[in-house]
Amino acid sequence: MIRFENVGLRYGMGPEVLSDLTFEIAPQSFQFLTGPSGAGKTSLLRLLFMSLKPTRGLINLFGRDTSRIAPAELPKLRRRIGIVFQDFRLLDHLTTYENVALPYRVQGWDEANYRADVIDLLKWVGLGDRTHVYPPILSGGEKQRAAIARALITKPEVLLADEPTGNVDPPLARRLLRLFLEMNRLGTAVVVATHDIALMDLVDSRRMVLVDGRMEIYE
Secondary structure (H helix, E strand, O other): OEEEEEEEEEOOOOOEEEEEEEEEEOOOOEEEEEOOOOOOHHHHHHHHOOOOOOOEEEEEEOOEEHHHOOHHHHHHHHOOEEEEOOOOOOOOOOOHHHHHHHHHHHOOOOHHHOHHHHHHHHHHOOOOOOOOOOHHHOOHHHHHHHHHHHHHOOOOOEEEEEOOOOOOOHHHHHHHHHHHHHHHHOOOEEEEEOOOHHHHOOOOOEEEEEEOOEEEEEO
């Protein structure tokens, strides 16, 4: 599904923040992306989401060389990827329900075809009583859960999560991890970026470890 070959990334004329990355992410796989702060985890997720281009090397996504994808094609491809950002990126003028339903609205779906799914997912992440609340009223943990629900609502082929449990307590972190594992069981390839060792120890899964911009993989 995703293949990196000797990928490097630098910002401007600075040193490389990612160097010689060669790995694959298989369909329906589950993996953690970890490493110390500043190791390049967020930059790698941005490469996977195609919001950054590598400065060298090849990225193949869904059978396509990303360097040959026209800008007009990117939105359609990105819809096959769900992403949870560290800063949530909820829209303050939309309710929790409307934020989670946004991917469907952008695609022009009739609300009758997705309303029940949105409400069910909000209940699952513990926001069933916050559907009509606006983001400025939500706590940090509630915003995190809303962002996760929005990323999952369209059942993407790939889910990228950047520190998705960083603003929640351990019991909720485990519940969210179970949600990611269930999505994986249903066919979504999942990449969870985290530095939470206790969380990773709950799952016997692949670990992709970034240190100083280089990667080691532990199966």
